[in-house]
Amino acid sequence: MGEAFIYDHVRTARGKGKKDGGLHQASPVWLLRALLQAMQRRNALDTGLVDDLVLGCVTPVGEQGADIARTAVLDAGWAESVAGVTLSRFCASGLEAVNLAAAKVMSGMEDFVVAGGVESMSRWPMGSDGGAWVMDPRVNTALGFTPQGIGADLIATLEGWGRADVDAFAARSHQLAAAARAAGRFDRSIVPVTDIAGLLLLAQDETIRPGTTVESLAKLEPSFAMMGAMGFDATALRKYTTVEKIHHVHHAGNSSGIVDGAALMLIGSAEAGRKAGLKPRARIRSMAVIGSEPTIMLTGPAPSCEKALKKAGLRARDIDLWEINEAFAVVPMKAARALDIDPERINVNGGSIAMGHPLGATGCLILGTLLDEMERTGQSLGAATLCVGAGMGIATIIERV
Numbered sequence: 001m002g003e004a005f006i007y008d009h010v011r012t013a014r015g016k017g018k019k020d021g022g023l024h025q026a027s028p029v030w031l032l033r034a035l036l037q038a039m040q041r042r043n044a045l046d047t048g049l050v051d052d053l054v055l056g057c058v059t060p061v062g063e064q065g066a067d068i069a070r071t072a073v074l075d076a077g078w079a080e081s082v083a084g085v086t087l088s089r090f091c092a093s094g095l096e097a098v099n100l101a102a103a104k105v106m107s108g109m110e111d112f113v114v115a116g117g118v119e120s121m122s123r124w125p126m127g128s129d130g131g132a133w134v135m136d137p138r139v140n141t142a143l144g145f146t147p148q149g150i151g152a153d154l155i156a157t158l159e160g161w162g163r164a165d166v167d168a169f170a171a172r173s174h175q176l177a178a179a180a181r182a183a184g185r186f187d188r189s190i191v192p193v194t195d196i197a198g199l200l201l202l203a204q205d206e207t208i209r210p211g212t213t214v215e216s217l218a219k220l221e222p223s224f225a226m227m228g229a230m231g232f233d234a235t236a237l238r239k240y241t242t243v244e245k246i247h248h249v250h251h252a253g254n255s256s257g258i259v260d261g262a263a264l265m266l267i268g269s270a271e272a273g274r275k276a277g278l279k280p281r282a283r284i285r286s287m288a289v290i291g292s293e294p295t296i297m298l299t300g301p302a303p304s305c306e307k308a309l310k311k312a313g314l315r316a317r318d319i320d321l322w323e324i325n326e327a328f329a330v331v332p333m334k335a336a337r338a339l340d341i342d343p344e345r346i347n348v349n350g351g352s353i354a355m356g357h358p359l360g361a362t363g364c365l366i367l368g369t370l371l372d373e374m375e376r377t378g379q380s381l382g383a384a385t386l387c388v389g390a391g392m393g394i395a396t397i398i399e400r401v
C-alpha cells in the first residue's frame with residue numbers, strides 16, 4: 001500500500017443559504033470552476049496529470065445533478081482526460097470524497113486526484129432529492145426515523161446538558177471564528193468568488209456573528225419542540241426507554257447554519273508530486289467510516305475516530321488538533337466526552353455553528369481548515385470527523401510533513 005499526500009486545499013467563503021446570500025447568484029458549477037482554476041494557477045498545475053475529480057454533493061439535483069464533477073472539470077478548462085464522479089454520503093460527502101481519492105492513490109491505480117464537495121443550499125434546499133429514508137412511510141417507520149434535531153436534543157437529555165451548556169458552546173464557536181477571520185487565518189485557502197463580469201460576490205465567511213453571547217442566544221426559541229410534539233419524540237422514546245422526556249435545547253443559534261460553499265483538495269502520491277514540482281503539505285495517515293444507531297443519528301464521530309486511530313496505531317491523546325463538525329452543539333461535545341479530548345483542542349477557529357455547513361463540501365472544508373491551523377501552529381497530527389445522516393460516522397487523520 002502506497003501513501004497519499006495533500007498538496008493543496010482551496011475553498012470558497014461560506015455564503016448565507018438564502019436569496020440574499022453572497023453566493024446565491026453563483027451556480028454550483030461556477031463555484032467549482034472558480035476553485036479548479038485557482039488550484040491550477042496556484043500550483044502551475046498541468047491538469048493532464050490529474051486522473052479524476054471525486055466530488056461530494058448531498059443534493060445532486062438540478063444544477064448539482066448529472067455528475068456535476070465531470071461538468072466542472074470541463075467548464076474550468078481542465079484537460080479532457082480528467083474524469084469526474086459525484087457521490088453522496090450525506091453530510092460526510094466532502095470527507096468521503098477525500099478518503100476515496102486517498103484510497104485511489106494508495107492503491108497505485110491513480111496518481112493525482114482532486115477531491116472535495118459543493119452545496120448550493122440557497123438554490124437547491126436540503127431534502128430536494130427526497131429519498132426513502134424520509135419520504136417512504138414504511139421505511140421511516142420501520143427504521144425509526146426522526147429529524148436530526150430530535151436526535152441532538154435527545155443526546156443533550158441523555159448526557160445531562162441544558163440550554164446554557166449548548167449555548168455556551170455556540171457562543172464559543174462564533175467568538176473563535178470571528179477572531180480567526182480578523183486575524184486572517186482563513187485567507188490562505190479562501191478563493192474569492194466573482195460573477196461573470198468579474199465583480200466580487202464573496203470573499204469572507206458571511207454568517208459569523210462576533211457579538212454572540214449566551215445571553216443573546218437565550219432569547220431564541222427551541223427549534224424542534226413542535227416536531228417532537230408531532231410524534232417524533234415518541235418515536236425516539238420507543239428506542240430510548242430510560243428517558244422520560246426529551247428536553248428541547250437546540251435552536252438556530254446553536255445548530256449549524258444553512259450556507260452555500262465549495263471546497264477542493266489536491267491529493268497525490270509522492271512521485272506524482274515530484275513530477276509536478278510540488279511539495280506535500282500533509283500525509284493521510286488513516287481513515288474510517290462506521291454505522292451508528294439511526295434514530296439518534298449523531299453519535300458516529302467517536303467510534304469512527306476510534307476506528308481510524310486504531311488503524312494508525314494512535315490514541316486520542318496523540319492528536320494535537322481536532323475538527324469535529326458542529327452539526328449541532330452536542331455533536332462535538334458528545335465526541336469530546338466519549339474520546340476524553342481537551343475541549344481547547346477542538347475547533348480552535350470556530351466551526352459550522354458560526355460559519356455554516358455546506359453539506360457536501362463541509363468534510364473537505366474542515367480538513368483543510370485543520371491543515372492550515374496545523375501549519376500555522378507547528379502541530380503534527382490532526383483529526384477531522386463528522387456525524388452523518390441515517391446514523392454513520394466518518395474520520396480522517398493527517399500528519400503534517
